[in-house]
Amino acid sequence: MTTTQSLPHWNMDVVYPGLDSPEFAQDFAAAIAEVNSLAQLFDASGIEKRDDLNVDDQLTHTFEQVIDRYNAVLAHITTVYVYISCFVSTNSRDEVAQARASELENALVTLSQLDTRLTAWLGSLDVERLIAHSTVASDHAYILRRAKEQSVHMMAPAEEALAAELNTSAGRAWEKLHSNVTSQLSVTLELDGQRQQVPMSVVRNQASSAQRETRRRAYEAELAAWKETAVPLAAALNSIKGEVNTLARRRHWESALDASLFTNSIDRQTLDAMMRAARASFPDFRxxxxxxxHALGIPQLAWYDIFAPLGTTDRVWTFNEAEQFIVDQFGTFSERLSSFAARAFREGWIDAEPRPGKRDGAYCTPLRADESRVFTNYKPNFDGVTTLAHELGHAYHNFNLGDRTELQRTLPMTLAETASIFCETIINQAALKNATRQERIAILEASIQGACQVVVDITSRFQFEQNVFERRKQRELSVDELNEIMLQAQRDTYGDGLDQQTLHPYMWAVKGHYYSSELSYYNYPYMFGLLFGLGLYARYQQDPETFKKGYDELLSSTGLADAATLAGHFGIDLHSEAFWTASLDIVRRDIDTFCELTRTKS
Structure with missing residues (x-):
């Protein structure tokens, strides 16, 4: 499926004229100077673990001064960092951007060390007394209480400082290696009757081709390319997981998963209830x-058939059509959401064109105040439309956080998917209205396919990561061992839904989510986000007007309370398997309809 329409690149000139501009150089230097000045304030104010702290007027004044400055510095450095990152992610061969990113590393290490010191200092305080005596503390009450809890899981100050400093040449360096290697990976593939060298993002986009032979060739070419580059990627994965295990143990967490659950503001009861409901849904996804x-006319799906289009395959969604549809359908929920989306398109927030040096996938990143940037490799089909709507949902979430301080904007991944899933559901439900049979099949298939990825495939990734973390405690794992762990996870989850001879052993190399030393288990939060978002959509359907009144405030508050507390505002019990089952029932109904439509001939 192709289209000749040019796809947009995002507009970064509104921030600075360019990476080599005097304006950027001046602000870059100013941001680093502000970080160093903040470090001096921490030193002068004694912001570190203490045993002799009393919450009095002087300490309250110190706290307010430190928090105000810290928020300001975080806001400034975030804009500079994201600006550079936008150039790196769209062109990893940009040597100027890579150099600037490397230069910024020392400042980011310093900030990480300051964050650790602040957490340790807050852990030394009677935070409840501070909250009662300071408006600033009251506004940041949730952050203070989490810091008090987190302080129990900290190494000695010197060890924490060293860990942050070493991360530049350890976990973060391995993460950068994976990003650079995979974004620059060139694959030999036959396209339009000619063998060509194309980026991996182009190869993976062939998975949604209507031609099975095209999908098969792309799949085989992809596996061959991952095999050639697997050794350095395995080294990166082993190193990162080893580091995470070591730090989790030294910080007195029972496991890397327990540390992850705290970071994501949920408990083991919530995770277990959700995973039980997920596994119970596997027969429905099969x-x-x-x-x-059956609809494709084949005996069983191969891995390369997962994203095969169904229904009306001749419908090409140009980017302009996607834009208009999203803006219009967001308006069925609220004018505020629709106007926001129109602004994002109008002001050039979106980079949509796949090209050499650009990494694969899609994401949204906050840039400054209420402004974000959306990254996607747009495919001119309905899946491309829903991906775009999903990422704009993230941007809308950031928009609602625009008036919060930087510390208040820090939210767990579990809640980060709230708006994106909700917006994606709006688009799916809107597309189903007045659709023909073939269009309904295509829309339902795209929606169920996405849910299958987030429930079934995410479970396989979670199982893989659990096994790797456990086995990495003993020794490093070879490429073959990583492949076998991944294959077993796929067998356990997809079951007979897929041909067991055509799975994807190198999915551990594909997914950049595995390569973060700071955000391990970058998988189950997506499932949480999907099912929580569907649960919220069900509440919206039950009482639209009441829901609308509280929705934007919910998004604005996601950094101010844990997931269970926020869910409670809508009468949701996250410990109850019944809630997660009810969310999955929405998908089951779609599966029922899909199965019925694909059984009939007309």
């Missing part, structure tokens, strides 16, 4: 996979 295979 029903969907069998029905899709």
């Amino acid at each position: 029903r969907y996979m069998h029905a899709k295979a």
Whole structure:
């Protein structure tokens, strides 16, 4: 599926004229100077673990001064960092951007060390007394209480400082290696009858081709390319998981997963209830996979058939059509959401064109105040439309956080998917209205396919990561071992829904989410986000007007309370498997409809 329409690149000139501009150089230097000045303030104010602190007027004044300055510095450095990152992610061969990113590392290390010191200092305080005596503290009450809890899981100050400093040449360096290697990976592939060297993002986009032979060739070319580059990626993965295990143990967490659960503001009861409901839904997702295979006229889906289009395959969604549809349908929820989306398109927040040096996938990143940037490799089909809507949902979430301080804007991944899933659901439900049979099949298939990825595939990734973390405690794992762990996870989750001979052993190399030393288990929060978002959409359907009144405030408050507290505002009990099952029931109903539509001939 192709289109000749040019796809937009995002507009970064509104921030600075360019990476080599005097304006950027001046602000870059100013941001680093502000970090160093903040470090001096921490030193002068004794911001570190203490045993002799009393919450009095002087300490309250110190706290307010430090927090105000810290928020300001975080806001400034975030804009500079994201500006550079936008150039790196769209062109990893940009040597100027890579150099600037490297230069910024020392300042980011210093900030990480200051964050650790602040957490330790807050852990030394009677935070409840401070909250009662300071408006600033009251506004940041949730952050203070979390810091008090986190302080229990900290190494000695010198060890924490050393860990932050070493991360530049350890975990973060391995993460950068993975990003650079995979974004620059060139693959030999036959396209339009000619063998060409193309980026991996182009190869992976072939997974949604209507031609099975094209999908198969792309799949085989992809596996061959991952095999050639697997050794350095395995070294990166082993190093990162080893580091995370070491730090989790030294910080007195029972496991890397327990540390992750704290970071994501949920507990083990919530995770277990959600995962039980997910596994109980696997037979339904396998029903969907069998029905899709039947519709495609094949005995069983291969891995390269997962994203095969169904229904109206001749519909090309140009980017302009996607824009208009999203803006219009967001308006069915609220004028505020629709106007926001129109602004994002109008002001050039979106980079949509796949090209050499650009990394694969999609994401949204906050840039400054209420402004974000959306990254996608746009495909001119309905999946491309829903991905765009999903990322704009993240941007809308950032928009609602615009009036919060930087510390208040820090939210767990579990809640980060709230608006994106909700917006994606709006688009899916809108597209189903007045659709023909073939269009309904295509829309339902795209929606269920996405849910299958987030429930079934995410479970496989979670299982893989659990096994790797556990086995990495003993020794490093070879490429073959990583492949086998991944294959077993896929067998356990997809079951007979997929041909067991055509799975994807190198999915551990594909997913950049595994390569973060600071955000381990970058998988189950996506499932949480999907099912929480669906649960919220169900509440919206039950009482639209009441829901609308509280929705934007919910998004604005996601950095001010844990997931269970925020869910409670809508009468949701996250410890109850019944809630997660009810969210999955929405998907089951879609699967029922899909199976019925694909059984009939007209």
